[in-house]
Amino acid sequence: MSRILLIDDDEHLAAPLATYFARFDCVLDSATRPSDGLAKLRAAHYDAAILDVMLPEMDGFALCRAIRAESDIPIVMLTARGDVMDRVVGLELGADDYLPKPFEPRELVARVQTILRRQRKPTVPAATPQRLVFDGLVVDLDRREVLRQGERVELTGTEFELLALLARQPGKVWNRDDILNQLRGQEAELYTRAVDIVISRLRKKLEPLDCIKTLRNAGYALAVAP
Template identity: 65%
Template sequence: MHRLLLIDDDEALAAPLAHYLARFDFELVAVTRPSAALARLAVERFDALILDGMLPEMDGFAFCKQLRGGQDAWREIPILMLTARGDLTDRVVGLELGADDYLAKPFEPRELAARLQTILRRARLAPAAATPTTLLRFEGLDIDTARRQVSCASGPVELTSTEYELLLMLAKEPGKVFSRDEILNRLRGQEADLFTRAVDILVSRMRRKLEPLEALKTLRNAGYCFALPSRGEDAS
C-alpha cells in the first residue's frame, strides 16, 4: 500500500477522497496546513504528496519550492499539485518549482488515481529495472542507475524523480532526438494530454542544475537530445 499525504485546506475533501483512493491501494493522510505537513513528514514516510495550490500560511507553490530545497528525503518525493486555477501560467510555475505533475480542480478522482500511479511507477521503476550496467559515464557527468544518483565535477546533482527519468531516458541514447510529445508519452506512460510546454520547463530546470555542462541540446521544431560524449560504462 502506498501512503499519500494530502495538503489541502478543504476539510470536506479528505474523507471521500481517502475512501475512493483506498480501492487503488492508497492510504491517504490529510492535513490542512503546510506546518502540519512538515511535522508529519519529519516523523513518517510518505510515497507521494498531493498539494493544493491555495493554502493558509503559504501557498502550495511556495511550499513546493521549500520541499525541493529542504531535506534530502523531501527533494525526490513525488508531488502532484492541485489547484482551482487551471491556466497555463499556474501549471508552468508548479512544474518549474519541482512538481512532478499537475491537476486542476475540479478533477475526476479516477484521473487523480491514474496520475498518482504513473508518478509512483516512474519513481520506483529505475531501481527495480537496474541492468548489469549501473554506471553511465560521460565527459563531466556520471549517472549511477542503481542508486539513482547523478554527479558532475562540482559534486552531486540534486534532481527530482521526473528530472532524473528524463535525463536517464536521453542519456541512454545519446544523440537521438526525442520530440516533446514522445518524451511526455514515455514519462507519463499515457497519451500526452497535458501540454508539451512541460518538457521545455523540465529541460530548463535540468540545464540550470547541470551548468556549466551543455548536456542537453535543443533541435528547433524537433525536440531534445543528450549531447555529452561517453567515457565508457562500468559493468557490475
C-alpha cells in the same frame, strides 16, 4: 502499501479521497495547513504529496518550494481549471505533475500511481549497463544517482527520468510528445511547455556542464562525450 499526504484546506475533501485511495492500496493522510503538512512530512515517510495551490499561511507554490528544499518526494499540484500559469509555476518549482480542479478521484489516483511507478520500476533491463559515464557526467540508473563533475546532483523523479531517457541514447533527438509519452507511460493531455520547463530545471542543476542541446522544431538530445 503507498502512503500519500494531501495538503488541502478543504476539510470535506480528505475523507472521501482517503476512502477512494484505499481501494488502490494507498493510505491517504491529510493536513489542512502547510505548517501541519510540513511537520508530517518531516516526522514520517510518505511516498508522494498532493498540494493545493490555494492554501492558508502560504500558497502551494511556496509550500512546493519548501518541500523541495528538503526532499525529492514526488509532488502532484492541484491547480485552478484553465489557469496555465499555475501549472507552469508549479512545474518550474519542481512539481512532478498537476491536475486541474475540479477533478475525478480516479484521475488523481492514476496520476499518483504513474509517478510512483516511475520511482519504483527497474530503470532498464538487467542486461543494460546501469552506469552511464560521460565527460563530467555520470548517470547511475540502478542507484538513481547523478554525478556532475564528481558531485552528487539532487533531482526530482521526473528530472531523473528525463535525463536517463536522453542518456540511454546520447545524440538521439527526442521530440516533446515522445518525451511526454515515455515519462507518463501512456498517452496524456499535457501541454508541451511542461517538457521545456523540466529541461530548464535540469540544465540549471547540471551547470556548468552544457549537456542538453535544443534542436529547433525537432526536440532535445544529450550532447556530451562518453
